[in-house]
Every structure is written in C-alpha cells, then in structure tokens.
Amino acid sequence: MEWLANFWATYSTLVYSIGVYALVALSIWLTLACGLLSLANAAFMGIGAYVSALLSLQAGWPFWAVLVAAGLAPAFVALIIGIPTLRLSGVYLAMATLAFGEVVRIIVLNLDITGGPEGLNGIPQSTRGWHIVAILGLAIYGLARMRRSRTGRAFEAIREDEVAASLMGIHVGRHKLFAFVLGAAMAGVAGGLNAHATFFISPREYGFENAVDILTMVVFGGIGGLVGPMVGAAILTLLPELLRFLHEFRGIFNGLVLVLVVLFLPKGIWEPRRIRALFGLGPREG
Amino acid sequence: MLCIRKLGKHFGGLTVLEDVSFDVPVGGIFGLIGPNGAGKTTVFNLITGLLRPSTGTLSFEGRDLVGLAPHQVTHLGIARTFQNIRIFKEMTLLENVMVGMHDKLGYGALGPFLNSRAFRSAEAQGRERALELLSWVRLEARAEMLADNLSYGDQRKLEFARALATQPRLLLLDEPVAGMNTAEKTVLMEEIQNISQRGFGVFLIEHDMRFVMGLCDRIVVLNFGRIIAEGSPEEVRNNPEVIEAYLGREDAEETV
Known part of the structure; x- marks a missing residue:
C-alpha cells in the first residue's frame, strides 16, 4: 500500500494529464468525424483554463460552476468564429483555426488580468480523479450514443461527401457548426480540469505546439472510433516519461515512434478491424 | 410538376445554358438528352441548388426553387443521383x-x-x-x-x-448507365422502370440514345445549351436537327 501511495504522489499529475488529454483528443475527434481539420482546440482548452482559473481566483465561484463556465466560454467563441470560418475546408480551415489559436495566445500573453507571460499562479487544486473519470465517462457515453444516431450518420456522410450529404437533406453547415462548438466546449472543460489540477497555467501550454500534439494523438491513436483518440492521448502523454532514460535523445526517439506509426499503421494504432483480425476473430463492422 | 422557364447559366463570358424552358411531370419517365457538353448536368445542378441560375425561374409544385440550398430542395421532394457515383x-x-x-x-x-x-x-x-x-x-x-x-x-x-x-416525388438520375456494360444496363433499365411503376416521377439525363428511346415517355433534346427538340421518343428520333446534333451534317462540299 505504501508503494501505491508513493506511486500516486509521484505520478498523479501524469494520470490526470492522460484523462484530460483523452478528453481533448475526443474533442478533436468530433470535429474530424465531421470532416473538419481544426487546430483551434488547444486555444479552446486555453480559454476554458483561463476563464475557470480567473473565476476561481477572482470571483470565488464553486468548482462545478467554474467547470460549466469553462465549457460555455469557448463554445460561445466557437459559435462566433465558426460561422465565417467553417465555410473553409481542408487545409484552409486548418490555417484559419491555427491563426485563431495564435490570436488567443497573444491576447492572453498581453492582458494584465491573465498574468501575461507569467501566467496564473495559485489556482485551487479542486480537480479530483473522479471528476475526470466522470466527465470523460459522460463524454464517451454521449459520443457513443451520438454515433449510433442520425446525427452521427450525418457527420460521417458529411466527412465522406459533403455534396451528397446535403442532397440527402442534411443541413451541412449546421452540423459542422454543432461539431465545432461541442468540440470547443469539451476542450474548454478539459482546460478547466487541467488548470485546477496543476496549480499553475501559462500561455505556452495552449499554443501551436499543443495544437499539433493534440491532433497527433488522434491521428496516432486512430480516428475510426472513440478508443483510438484516447489510446493515442495515453501513449503520447506517457511516452516522454517512459523515455526519460534516454535523456537528451528522447525527443528524437519520440519523433521516430510517430513517424513509424504513421508509415506502417496509417489508420492509427487502434483500428478495430485489424485488431480483431490479429486475435483471429472474424471481420465485423463497427 | 417541375417548371423550368427561360433558364440560363453563364460562367463569366461562357454561356452554358440559354433560354431553356420545359416542364417535367411528376409521374412517368422524362428524358433530357444531348451530346457531351450540351449542359445537361448543369440543368440538374441548377435544380438541386448546387448552382444558382443566371436568368430564368425554376419551380416545383408551385414552390420557387431559386436560391434554395440543396438540403431544402431535397425537403421539397426532389432527389438525385450523380454521374460519377457518390455513395x-x-x-x-x-x-x-x-x-x-x-x-x-x-x-x-x-x-x-x-x-x-x-x-x-x-x-x-x-x-x-x-x-x-x-x-x-x-x-x-x-x-x-x-x-x-x-x-x-x-x-x-x-x-x-x-x-x-x-421520399422524393421526383427522382433525378444523371446518366444512370454511364460506364456500365450491356448486362448492367439492362438490369438498371428494369430498376428504373420499377421505380417509376412505384409512383415516383423519374427525370433522367442520358446520351445513350438507344437506352433513352426504350425507357422514356417524353424527351427534351439539348445541344450547345439550347433546346432543339421536344416530344415523344418517336418524334425526337426523326427530328433532323437531333440527327444532325448527334451524327453531324452531311456536307456536300466536303465530298468533292
């Protein structure tokens, strides 16, 4: 038991991070499922983190209300920027959302209330393990149900062929906006959880590098289902820690693993059909 | 009834459709034929809201279609398939x-x-x-x-x-047998007849004359963006302008 306590004292932050990044990875998966290549979710996570931290520090809101605000604030921003930018597709949307992320970072960097480059210190550590588990569970349940509904089918149809989807009577723009806004809310809540787990936040954590990391988690894990993004989030959060013994070379090794996966498993690590085949089970759709 | 009146479409200086008018009944099989590049698919794209007409009006059962988004056109009871299958x-x-x-x-x-x-x-x-x-x-x-x-x-x-x-009342089929072999063509012809017999209106585009002649109740012929003939398959088949559009004109001077 003592061993477990020691382990938890050392690694609880890491375990929390896995949960938080699993949630963010699912938020990107949602937009990708609808055919949107958006790099804005790191910024939405940042908005959630800052809004919630400020409400805790300055207004003394209870934790649950802070988390609700962490979801609503980026959702509102997503609604406003989504209406003009979601007309873009593919790489153009990626560029527009990337630019948005930079705008958010620079605003946070230059405001007084956000603490500028120093970030915010002394955020109450209200996040408990069960908060993350409960919220992640809710997200998984909600997304899994959605996939089995007409909304999930509409998303998939839009991803495969937007024109054909619109001629099936699907309002393409509204579905894309819904995916974008819901993804922003999920990333925001993850940001709120993260801020209240780590004591300290700074603009660096929600910039371009983070946006790419999150996208990598999903591509690495596999976008075919809900498990892939979470597996990707877990592995890419753990990998730098596991490679600690490589010291200064671990960045290189980390990159090498990514390249190998993308080369040899283009559909990601977690591809249900391949895994079933591996265990000798018959092919099945799902 | 789908009413097309004085429909025109220009892309910059290029006129793709000019003064196209005809009515498609909801019931039976209606054909729009013409050589490649005559503007047939453009007609479908205008009806289904993928393109906006430059001139003219479109209405389906009394409701104006111009300016509607594709999903709204679908709601009104028009469905379509694509020349290059898009499943x-x-x-x-x-x-x-x-x-x-x-x-x-x-x-x-x-x-x-x-x-x-x-x-x-x-x-x-x-x-x-x-x-x-x-x-x-x-x-x-x-x-x-x-x-x-x-x-x-x-x-x-x-x-x-x-x-x-x-649940459309009118089904638009864009070259349903393009790229099919003879056996597949026969099967699809039967399927289209079945669909029509179930009470759906069918409006199809085709340039395979033989296929259209056996299937359609009424045909409109488009060439270079203009309507050159309309009538029963029999009337259209014997129309000299249609024959010219498909086979070219016999030029007396060329034979010298």
Missing part, C-alpha cells in the same frame, strides 16, 4: 440508405442520449424501411456490407435506394 463508401449499405432518411427520423436531440422509446422505435422503423428500399433494388442480403465492396452496377443501385429514402 458513402466507408459506410454499410444500410447506413447509406439511413442517411437518406435523415429528416424522416423524428426524434429529439436528447432521444439518443436517453435511449428514449421514440428514438428506439424511429431507428427500428428506419432500419426496416431501409431494408425494404434495399430489397427494391435486390441488395437487402448485403445490407451490412461496406458500400465500397459493391460492383459498379450495384453501387448505382444503392444510390437509387439512398435517393428514394428521402
């Missing part, structure tokens, strides 16, 4: 057809999350209906297969079933 390849046949029922599955936004009775019964009925539509084109045995695995002719049949799932 959802990574979805099963059943899912493909159920996408077409998007608006017909009436359950609230929260239904799926609460797994409400309304949600479950609507999905079950939708599934049953989708299987029925697949059986119309004889694909129900492969309902759980990925659409990508179907042969070309079967993909076209799936596209028919998916379009019918939107």
Whole structure:
C-alpha cells in the first residue's frame, strides 16, 4: 500500500494529464468525424483554463460552476468564429483555426488580468480523479450514443461527401457548426480540469505546439472510433516519461515512434478491424 | 410538376445554358438528352441548388426553387443521383440508405442520449424501411456490407435506394448507365422502370440514345445549351436537327 501511495504522489499529475488529454483528443475527434481539420482546440482548452482559473481566483465561484463556465466560454467563441470560418475546408480551415489559436495566445500573453507571460499562479487544486473519470465517462457515453444516431450518420456522410450529404437533406453547415462548438466546449472543460489540477497555467501550454500534439494523438491513436483518440492521448502523454532514460535523445526517439506509426499503421494504432483480425476473430463492422 | 422557364447559366463570358424552358411531370419517365457538353448536368445542378441560375425561374409544385440550398430542395421532394457515383463508401449499405432518411427520423436531440422509446422505435422503423428500399433494388442480403465492396452496377443501385429514402416525388438520375456494360444496363433499365411503376416521377439525363428511346415517355433534346427538340421518343428520333446534333451534317462540299 505504501508503494501505491508513493506511486500516486509521484505520478498523479501524469494520470490526470492522460484523462484530460483523452478528453481533448475526443474533442478533436468530433470535429474530424465531421470532416473538419481544426487546430483551434488547444486555444479552446486555453480559454476554458483561463476563464475557470480567473473565476476561481477572482470571483470565488464553486468548482462545478467554474467547470460549466469553462465549457460555455469557448463554445460561445466557437459559435462566433465558426460561422465565417467553417465555410473553409481542408487545409484552409486548418490555417484559419491555427491563426485563431495564435490570436488567443497573444491576447492572453498581453492582458494584465491573465498574468501575461507569467501566467496564473495559485489556482485551487479542486480537480479530483473522479471528476475526470466522470466527465470523460459522460463524454464517451454521449459520443457513443451520438454515433449510433442520425446525427452521427450525418457527420460521417458529411466527412465522406459533403455534396451528397446535403442532397440527402442534411443541413451541412449546421452540423459542422454543432461539431465545432461541442468540440470547443469539451476542450474548454478539459482546460478547466487541467488548470485546477496543476496549480499553475501559462500561455505556452495552449499554443501551436499543443495544437499539433493534440491532433497527433488522434491521428496516432486512430480516428475510426472513440478508443483510438484516447489510446493515442495515453501513449503520447506517457511516452516522454517512459523515455526519460534516454535523456537528451528522447525527443528524437519520440519523433521516430510517430513517424513509424504513421508509415506502417496509417489508420492509427487502434483500428478495430485489424485488431480483431490479429486475435483471429472474424471481420465485423463497427 | 417541375417548371423550368427561360433558364440560363453563364460562367463569366461562357454561356452554358440559354433560354431553356420545359416542364417535367411528376409521374412517368422524362428524358433530357444531348451530346457531351450540351449542359445537361448543369440543368440538374441548377435544380438541386448546387448552382444558382443566371436568368430564368425554376419551380416545383408551385414552390420557387431559386436560391434554395440543396438540403431544402431535397425537403421539397426532389432527389438525385450523380454521374460519377457518390455513395458513402466507408459506410454499410444500410447506413447509406439511413442517411437518406435523415429528416424522416423524428426524434429529439436528447432521444439518443436517453435511449428514449421514440428514438428506439424511429431507428427500428428506419432500419426496416431501409431494408425494404434495399430489397427494391435486390441488395437487402448485403445490407451490412461496406458500400465500397459493391460492383459498379450495384453501387448505382444503392444510390437509387439512398435517393428514394428521402421520399422524393421526383427522382433525378444523371446518366444512370454511364460506364456500365450491356448486362448492367439492362438490369438498371428494369430498376428504373420499377421505380417509376412505384409512383415516383423519374427525370433522367442520358446520351445513350438507344437506352433513352426504350425507357422514356417524353424527351427534351439539348445541344450547345439550347433546346432543339421536344416530344415523344418517336418524334425526337426523326427530328433532323437531333440527327444532325448527334451524327453531324452531311456536307456536300466536303465530298468533292
């Protein structure tokens, strides 16, 4: 038991991070499922983190209300920027959302209330393990149900062929906006959880590098289902820690693993059909 | 009735359609034919809201179509298929057809999350209906297969079933037998006749004259963006302008 306590004292932050990044990875998966290549979710996570931290520090809101605000604030921003930018597709949307992320970072960097480059210190550590588990569970349940509904089918149809989807009577723009806004809310809540787990936040954590990391988690894990993004989030959060013994070379090794996966498993690590085949089970759709 | 009046479409200085007027009845099989590049697909794209007409009006059963988005046109009861088949390849046949029922599955936004009775019964009925539509084109045995695995002719049949799932009154078919072999053509011809006999209006584009002649009740001929003939297959076949458009004119001076 003592061993477990020691382990938890050392690694609880890491375990929390896995949960938080699993949630963010699912938020990107949602937009990708609808055919949107958006790099804005790191910024939405940042908005959630800052809004919630400020409400805790300055207004003394209870934790649950802070988390609700962490979801609503980026959702509102997503609604406003989504209406003009979601007309873009593919790489153009990626560029527009990337630019948005930079705008958010620079605003946070230059405001007084956000603490500028120093970030915010002394955020109450209200996040408990069960908060993350409960919220992640809710997200998984909600997304899994959605996939089995007409909304999930509409998303998939839009991803495969937007024109054909619109001629099936699907309002393409509204579905894309819904995916974008819901993804922003999920990333925001993850940001709120993260801020209240780590004591300290700074603009660096929600910039371009983070946006790419999150996208990598999903591509690495596999976008075919809900498990892939979470597996990707877990592995890419753990990998730098596991490679600690490589010291200064671990960045290189980390990159090498990514390249190998993308080369040899283009559909990601977690591809249900391949895994079933591996265990000798018959092919099945799902 | 689909009414097309003085329809025109220009892309910059290029005139693709000019002064096109005709009516398509909801019932029977109506054909729009013409050589390649005559502007046939443009007519479909204008009707379904993928393009906006430069001039003229379009209406379906008294409702103006100009300015509507594609999904709104679908709501009014017009469905279409594409010349280059556009099914959802990574979805099963059943899912493909159920996408077409998007608006017909009436359950609230929260239904799926609460797994409400309304949600479950609507999905079950939708599934049953989708299987029925697949059986119309004889694909129900492969309902759980990925659409990508179907042969070309079967993909076209799936596209028919998916379009019918939107419960259209008029079905637009853009060159349904393009790229098909003779056997596939015969099968598809039967399927189109079946669809028509079930009470759906069919409006099809084709440049294979033989195929159209055997199928259509009435035909409009388009050439260089203008209508050059309209009438029964018999009338159109003997129209000298149509023969010229398809075969070219015999030029007396050239033979010297």
